[in-house]
Amino acid sequence: SGPDFTSLEVGGVRARALTAASHILATRGPEKLSLRAIAESAGIGTTSIYHYFANKDELLLNLALMGFRDLHRQIVKFQTSPEYDNAMQASARAFFDFAETHPALFSLMFSERLMARHVSLRDAEYETFLAYQAVVEADERMPAGQRPNVAYALWALGRGIAAIMSSYPDGKLPPEIAERLFAGASYLINRRE
Missing domain, CATH: 1.10.10.60 (Homeodomain-like)
Structure with a gap:
């Protein structure tokens, strides 16, 4: 659920x-x-x-909550897609696709100002993270004891990408930066050793 x-x-x-x-x-x-x-x-x-x-902040909060609902749904949906080698790769692709197709919403969802003020937004992020963590913890390419740490580290990488995106106009990364960030993240996620 x-x-x-x-x-x-x-x-x-x-x-x-x-x-x-x-x-x-x-x-x-x-x-x-x-x-x-x-x-x-x-x-x-x-x-x-x-x-x-009540105000614009509450409306922004609701937009961010909707964004996490949609991201959560996309992470779960991608996990069963046959085009990916494993669920961890599929879930990461869902995260990055969401960031690329909804840059302004993605930046809003991870807004430090909104996160600091609203426990409901932190809870929504955590629930979405749990969907991602479940696939990382099921991935047998890593030692079992490291899987929870890897899940947090990869999620933090995604949050870092969100912070970088939000520093550009309209939340859009220049193509050369986006290509490097996503290629590097993909390499880390898809490594076999």
């Missing part, structure tokens, strides 16, 4: 606001993410947004 995230009523004001916020974040960046812009994009009144979100 996955993390217990707040459910969204399909088509409801809350869901429409979060969908609009996600779209603005992805297409225009976090600087353009305001409650007014979200209300206009979602076709709802600003006061309706305040009914569901």
Whole structure:
């Protein structure tokens, strides 16, 4: 079972606001993410947004929680994909694909400011980490006693990539840096010895 995230009523004001916020974040960046812009994009009144979100920080938190829900689901889904040699490789690819396809959301999810303020976000990250840790601990290429440490180290590598991404405009890495980071991480994950 996955993390217990707040459910969204399909088509409801809350869901429409979060969908609009996600779209603005992805297409225009976090600087353009305001409650007014979200209300206009979602076709709802600003006061309706305040009914569901006390402020922009709470809305950002909910976006980050949705991101972890989606990342968790992607990690689990990739584990059964036949195109990967092992579940650890598949889970890492899910993590990196998510980072590459949703850079602004990925940066928001690992925001130091949000993480420090919201235990629910730290809990969501931990639940997502547990899905990754399970495949690392099942990988027999490493000594059993080292597997928990390897899981934490690889997750920290992913968080480091998130921090590097967030330091670039729109959270997008220059292609040459992205290629080197992902190639190096892939080498570490796929090593046979």
